[in-house]
Amino acid sequence: MGKVFDTSRRGFLKGAGVTAAGFTLGFHVPFAGDAQAAVTPDEINAWVVVKPDETVIIRIARVDMGQGTLTGLAQLVAEELECDWSKVKTEYPTPGESLARNRVWGNFGTAGSRGIRDSQDYVRKGGAAARMMLVQAAATEWKVPASECKASKGIVTHPASGKSLSYGQLAMAASKLEAPKDVPLKDPKDWTLAGKPVKRLDTVEKLSGKLVYSIDMKMPGMLNAAIRDTPVLGGKVKSFNASKAEAMKGVKKVMQVGDSAVAVVADTWWRAKSALEAVEIVWDEGPNGAISNDQVKAMLKEGLTAEQAFVGNQAGDVKAALASAAKVVEATYHVPWQHHVTMEPMNATALWTSDKCEVWTATQNAEAALATAADAAGLPVAKCDVYRHALGGGFGRRATSHDFVRQAVLIAKAMPGTPVKLIWSREEDMMHGWYHPTTMAKLTAGLDANGNVTGMHMRISGQSILATVNPQGLQNGKDPATFQGLNPGGAEGAFGYTTIANLLIDHAMRNPPLKAGFWRGVNNNQNAFYLECFIDEVAHAAGQDPLAFRQKMLVNSPKHLAVLNAVAQKAGWGTPAPKGVYRGLAQHMGYGSYVAACAEVSVDDKGKLTIHRIVAATDCGHAVNPQQIAAQIEGSFAYGLSAALHSEITIKGGKVQEENFDTYPALRMEEMPKVESIVMPSGGFWGGVGEPTIFVAAPAVFNAIFAATGKRIRTLPLADQDLRKA
Amino acid sequence: MIKLNINGTLHELDVEPDTPLLWAIREHAGLTGTKYGCGVAQCGACTVHVDGVAMRSCSIPVGEFKPEQKIVTIEGLSPTVTHPIQKAWLELDVPQCGYCQSGQIMAAAALLQANPKPTDEQIRSEMTNICRCGTYNRIQAAIKLAATGMAG
Numbered sequence: 001m002g003k004v005f006d007t008s009r010r011g012f013l014k015g016a017g018v019t020a021a022g023f024t025l026g027f028h029v030p031f032a033g034d035a036q037a038a039v040t041p042d043e044i045n046a047w048v049v050v051k052p053d054e055t056v057i058i059r060i061a062r063v064d065m066g067q068g069t070l071t072g073l074a075q076l077v078a079e080e081l082e083c084d085w086s087k088v089k090t091e092y093p094t095p096g097e098s099l100a101r102n103r104v105w106g107n108f109g110t111a112g113s114r115g116i117r118d119s120q121d122y123v124r125k126g127g128a129a130a131r132m133m134l135v136q137a138a139a140t141e142w143k144v145p146a147s148e149c150k151a152s153k154g155i156v157t158h159p160a161s162g163k164s165l166s167y168g169q170l171a172m173a174a175s176k177l178e179a180p181k182d183v184p185l186k187d188p189k190d191w192t193l194a195g196k197p198v199k200r201l202d203t204v205e206k207l208s209g210k211l212v213y214s215i216d217m218k219m220p221g222m223l224n225a226a227i228r229d230t231p232v233l234g235g236k237v238k239s240f241n242a243s244k245a246e247a248m249k250g251v252k253k254v255m256q257v258g259d260s261a262v263a264v265v266a267d268t269w270w271r272a273k274s275a276l277e278a279v280e281i282v283w284d285e286g287p288n289g290a291i292s293n294d295q296v297k298a299m300l301k302e303g304l305t306a307e308q309a310f311v312g313n314q315a316g317d318v319k320a321a322l323a324s325a326a327k328v329v330e331a332t333y334h335v336p337w338q339h340h341v342t343m344e345p346m347n348a349t350a351l352w353t354s355d356k357c358e359v360w361t362a363t364q365n366a367e368a369a370l371a372t373a374a375d376a377a378g379l380p381v382a383k384c385d386v387y388r389h390a391l392g393g394g395f396g397r398r399a400t401s402h403d404f405v406r407q408a409v410l411i412a413k414a415m416p417g418t419p420v421k422l423i424w425s426r427e428e429d430m431m432h433g434w435y436h437p438t439t440m441a442k443l444t445a446g447l448d449a450n451g452n453v454t455g456m457h458m459r460i461s462g463q464s465i466l467a468t469v470n471p472q473g474l475q476n477g478k479d480p481a482t483f484q485g486l487n488p489g490g491a492e493g494a495f496g497y498t499t500i501a502n503l504l505i506d507h508a509m510r511n512p513p514l515k516a517g518f519w520r521g522v523n524n525n526q527n528a529f530y531l532e533c534f535i536d537e538v539a540h541a542a543g544q545d546p547l548a549f550r551q552k553m554l555v556n557s558p559k560h561l562a563v564l565n566a567v568a569q570k571a572g573w574g575t576p577a578p579k580g581v582y583r584g585l586a587q588h589m590g591y592g593s594y595v596a597a598c599a600e601v602s603v604d605d606k607g608k609l610t611i612h613r614i615v616a617a618t619d620c621g622h623a624v625n626p627q628q629i630a631a632q633i634e635g636s637f638a639y640g641l642s643a644a645l646h647s648e649i650t651i652k653g654g655k656v657q658e659e660n661f662d663t664y665p666a667l668r669m670e671e672m673p674k675v676e677s678i679v680m681p682s683g684g685f686w687g688g689v690g691e692p693t694i695f696v697a698a699p700a701v702f703n704a705i706f707a708a709t710g711k712r713i714r715t716l717p718l719a720d721q722d723l724r725k726a
Numbered sequence: 727m728i729k730l731n732i733n734g735t736l737h738e739l740d741v742e743p744d745t746p747l748l749w750a751i752r753e754h755a756g757l758t759g760t761k762y763g764c765g766v767a768q769c770g771a772c773t774v775h776v777d778g779v780a781m782r783s784c785s786i787p788v789g790e791f792k793p794e795q796k797i798v799t800i801e802g803l804s805p806t807v808t809h810p811i812q813k814a815w816l817e818l819d820v821p822q823c824g825y826c827q828s829g830q831i832m833a834a835a836a837l838l839q840a841n842p843k844p845t846d847e848q849i850r851s852e853m854t855n856i857c858r859c860g861t862y863n864r865i866q867a868a869i870k871l872a873a874t875g876m877a878g
């Protein structure tokens with residue numbers, strides 16, 4: 001396989017166990033084994049298996065981490081398959097099986113809100129092709145043309161003769177047929193199952209405690225491991241004393257893992273964790289041990305005015321426009337590091353022998369997990385496999401890196417033949433994240449005498465995710481993903497305010513020593529916060545209504561405008577709000593979808609904020625399951641507001657200071673606003689839904705706070721910033 | 727040996743008295759529906775009932791329990807998964823990733839036990855478990871629904 005583990009260009013990451021494998025993966029592995037492994041007789045094709053008892057198994061390559069993709073993808077396959085939805089079950093193939101079959105299931109990566117939009121075409125074709133084969137099998141049996149037969153609810157009928165056969169009866173014959181070459185798909189307007197708000201397929205076992213997450217793995221003879229990795233990025237283990245720990249009950253082994261971690265393996269995890277606390281570790285912290293938050297901020301600040309910067313979007317002559325402006329507005333914003341805090345901490349179970357390595361884990365990209373496992377195992381990919389469990393949250397963490405898989409395999413390798421489950425404590429998890437990057441932005445806008453924006457410069461300074469995760473992906477040093485939502489065009493985030501004739505959006509990359517990762521919404525989050533709060537500032541400076549001001553600037557961006565208008569209308573913008581309640585707006589486009597929100601907040605005399613209501617709209621092109629999209633909108637506000645109100649990771653002496661929910665609080669029900677969603681698919685394109693509405697969470701609320709208090713919050717999180725009226 | 731009454735069965739477990747109840751339940755009794763989220767009584771993923779009261783099992787050592795105290799975990803709430811809370815959860819499709827939901831359901835069931843007709847304000851202040859997927863709106867609505875006895 002292509003070695004993609006070269007970390008040499010990233011001195012600060014060396015030894016941190018970073019693998020770039022499998023971010024955007026492209027698992028370009030020329031597979032050398034059997035071209036076609038045996039398939040079961042009831043498999044119609046890679047996507048569809050029909051059992052004699054009429055159970056339909058739909059294979060899902062992408063993964064469900066709570067966002068409903070499993071159900072959505074099954075709906076799309078079943079729509080074309082014309083099967084009985086009540087008979088549908090799903091199954092995750094393994095990446096090893098996929099490679100053995102020439103990657104028949106395509107990409108396993110589930111990030112960037114791409115689960116459905118990137119695979120909808122071929123999964124629908126999988127369903128349609130299977131239906132065509134089942135129909136053909138019936139037609140052959142009856143010796144009639146296939147065009148005279150109909151398929152519906154898992155039964156093929158021949159209306160002229162009144163004959164019928166079920167999918168279960170036809171599966172064996174259908175599976176022997178050649179796959180059709182020309183596979184037409186339904187027009188989404190003819191959908192009867194896709195596009196409908198059906199319930200999720202995986203709920204009941206989440207209510208009974210029966211769903212087995214990877215942290216729940218049990219295997220005969222399995223041991224448990226707890227680990228402590230260097231608290232400072234790039235640090236190493238100098239020495240450790242295990243004598244106390246080794247004498248503790250249940251302890252089987254104390255070992256160094258790589259050059260930066262120490263693990264204890266015991267019969268139970270609690271005993272392993274307790275013993276780990278008794279291991280005395282001496283660290284070599286390396287140069288990052290001298291770095292604290294103030295230096296990081298100074299580094300970002302310097303970038304705000306630096307000469308050199310990568311250009312993301314440019315039009316006209318911004319310097320001249322600002323020089324000749326009647327009024328200039330300028331503001332500086334800042335977003336700190338944020339942690340994913342998946343509810344289920346990182347964990348993986350590994351079983352290693354000299355010719356095989358198997359891993360059970362929760363991953364957003366099983367192929368990347370496999371690449372990492374094989375590398376750590378020292379075995380060819382073909383001798384390894386990864387079995388997927390339900391994810392107790394992903395949010396990008398389980399797509400960014402499989403460092404926990406690497407560690408689990410290294411530990412298991414030291415105990416050949418014994419399965420070992422590695423669980424990170426919450427503290428270990430929080431201190432070894434791949435954090436939402438920290439950045440600052442300075443925005444400068446010029447207005448003419450009529451309050452029109454004639455020019456705008458947005459300078460972003462700070463961390464690049466790509467520089468951490470996949471430096472090979474940088475384009476002459478530039479990280480194009482930095483400009484999500486600020487691009488001149490394109491599905492991944494088009495800047496809507498194209499009426500600004502003179503524009504410059506650029507990025508001074510500054511990479512402080514903490515790993516950056518993909519965090520739900522990714523760079524769209526801070527870009528939308530910076531831009532939409534600033535546009536609000538400019539509207540007020542121009543003495544104009546924030547809605548009317550945006551409408552004027554979005555005239556060339558009808559889809560951006562449509563979602564904005566939808567939330568304004570539903571929220572009652574322009575009509576009086578309840579007493580003491582104030583409104584704020586934001587809009588943004590990213591991951592293929594157009595989103596907007598209107599927040600309603602109040603702030604009492606003591607400065608206490610209440611977020612009463614959020615009205616949020618999304619135009620995701622085609623909506624596969626409006627009910628699940630509504631759930632994603634609700635959830636994205638909980639996640640986005642949690643960060644906006646509470647989340648900040650800081651470092652002191654190179655060490656992350658926040659270790660658990662007591663120092664890194666999460667939004668709880670008491671603070672959760674009522675979220676009213678507007679799902680308004682306009683058709684003709686496929687946008688994501690797992691992330692986009694998070695973009696507008698912070699700016700809508702902070703603009704409403706300004707309306708309520710006259711205070712402009714330009715730094716996240718809100719935490720204890722004083723909101724009492726100025 | 728520590729004796730614990732879990733879901734109506736008396737377990738004799740070879741576990742040190744300072745082990746948190748959570749880990750005795752998960753690793754010694756083998757019931758993994760109760761989840762680990764923080765270990766410091768912050769998140770509620772580990773919520774179980776002890777004599778009908780919701781408790782965060784990660785932060786109580788097993789040595790403090792007497793065999794006659796009745797511990798109920800998510801597995802023991804309803805053998806048919808038809809507790810009014812579970813029915814309401816199903817009807818409103820509450821779970822996303824589901825990881826926090828054992829704890830949410832146990833907390834909600836205890837809340838209804840103590841207060842069969844809670845107001846929205848009471849639900850919002852009583853339900854302090856963390857859900858990172860953000861299912862709070864639906865949890866709130868589902869508790870209201872369960873309180874009406876009309877779910878499912």
Ligand code: FES
Binds near residue numbers: 764771782
């Ligand atoms: S695990 Fe017990 S409260 Fe979080």
Ligand code: FES
Binds near residue numbers: 822827860
């Ligand atoms: S459903 Fe995922 S944490 Fe609550």
